Amino acid sequence: MNRYMEETNQALLHTYNQFPVVLERGEGVYLYDTEGKKYLDFAAGYAVSSLGYGNQELNGALKAQIDRLFHTSNLYYNTVCGEAAEALKRVSKMDRIFFTNSGGEAVEGALKAARKxxxxxxxxxxEFIAMEESFHGRGFGAVSVTGHTSYREPFEPLVPGVSFAKYNDLDSVRALVTDKTCAVILEPLQGEGGIHLATEEFMKGIRKLCDEEGILMICDEVQCGMGRTGSMFAWQSYGTRPDIMTMAKAIGSGIPVGAFALTEEVAAYSLEPGDHGTTYGGNPLACAAVSKTAEIFEKEEIAAHAKAMGQYLKEKLQMLVQEYDCVTEVxxxxxxxxxxxTKPVSGITNAALKEGLLIIGAGTDVIRFVPPLVIEKEHIDEMIEKLKKVL
Incomplete structure (x- = not known):
């Protein structure tokens, strides 16, 4: 066993099923282990490393901020928090931002904001209506609205007042609405649950239902947001707007940061000083990452690039459906x-690792592709060739 693996296994609580590889550095869309082996990264740290590795513009902004200041209490203003909030307002089209440390924490804040x-x-x-097959994080509130029994059952009793509707089934949602329903929470594109995309009818139907019933609509864009679907945030392609939105992962390009955003209406009747807080949320280093990430995304039109590369990726994946009996759907x-x-997902991901390809599963029978958003066609072609060897 590699000494780094041995040290980790002896020191840390075992809560992850880790791949037998020790990563040391990254460059572009590739990662390298301690033995010098090169891996094409189509996992991006669970859709986090949006700009890949070694982006000099981002690295320069972070190094400069470290030399100035990287933590203060939220009792004081700092020079970059407001800039980062304005950047997220600009790209998200929401009105008020609260910075957190992670996506799960953003969901916790969003749930509290809705109840307040x-x-x-x-x-x-x-009460909350959530979706079957959803995933919203690991905290008690987030687990309570996660639509997988395996995630919830060991930690029950959880937050009361949560019911689960069928994804993309508006009648299923409508049937659960009561005079106690506070909010509907959903991912416009479910990730962990198996890559399920909301239909336009469903998204617009949820928005209309919420407006008619006086219910808030919460969109969880922790994984699908920040350019990944070809829009800066997935809900924008549907012509709807949520009342509350959560985000994290790609907004910091690898620096731990999350946020939830509210409309002006919700913010005016929601959290007040003392209701919610976080020691590290909005720290200068994380905010420098958010500001520079948003700047690069806009300047280099990353969302449009992701849309174009996504179309090419889909074409290549459809060819796998035609070529391999074990691949049934894109x-x-x-x-x-x-x-x-139809083959075991773990067998495919482990075999891909040996071929120098990093991919991850989703749900029980889906291979997930969430690469850095700066990939090019040549990287997609390389991934397909490696995957074919595995299949």
């Missing part, structure tokens, strides 16, 4: 896609 909104409005509402859009397979 109902409290201040005096509606007495507190799902997703942009650079968040998957193939449904």
């Amino acid at each position: 909104y109902a409290y201040k409005k005096g509606t007495g509402r507190y 799902r997703g859009t942009g650079l968040m896609q998957g193939i449904r397979v």
Whole structure:
């Protein structure tokens, strides 16, 4: 066993099924292990490393910020938090931003914001409608609205007042609405649950239902957001707007940062000083990453590039369906896609590792492709060739 693996196994709580590889450095869309082996990265740290590795513009901004200041209390203003918030407002088309450390923490804040909104409005509402096959994080609130029994059952009783509707089935959602329903939470493109894309009818139907019933609509864009689907955020392609949105992962290009965003209406009747906080959220280093990431995305039109590369990726994946009996379906859009397979997912991902390809599973029978958003056609071609050897 590699000494780095041995040290990790002896020191850390075993909560991850880790691949037998020790990564040391990255360059572009490739990662290298301690033995010098090169890996084409189509996992991007679970859709985090949006700009790949070694982006000099991003690295320069982070190094400069480290030399100035990388933590203060939120009791004080800092020079970059407001800039980062304005950047997220600009790309998200939302009105108010709260910075967190992760996507799961962003979801916790979003749920609290929704309940506080109902409290201040005096509606007495507190229930949530979530989706089957959804995933929203690991905290108690986030697990409570996650639509997988295996995630919830060991930690019950969880947050009360949560029911689960069928994804892309508006009647299923409507049937669960009561006079206590506070909000509907959904991912426009489910990731962990198996790469399920919301239909336009479903997204617009949820928005209309929420407006009619006085319910908030929460979009979880932690994984599918920030350019990955070809729009800066996935909901934007549907012509709808949520009341609350969560984001993380790609907004910091690898620096741990998340956020939830609210409309002005929700912000005005929601969280107040003392209701919610975080020691590290909005720290200068994370905010420098957000500001520079947003700047690069806009300047280099990363979302449009992801859309074009996503179309090419889909064409190549469709060819696998025609060529291999074990590949039955292509799902997703942009650079968040998957193939449904009849072979064990773990067998495919482990074999791909040996071929120098990093891919991950989604759900029980889907291989997920969430590469850095800066990949080119040549990288997609390389990935397909490596995957064919495995299949």
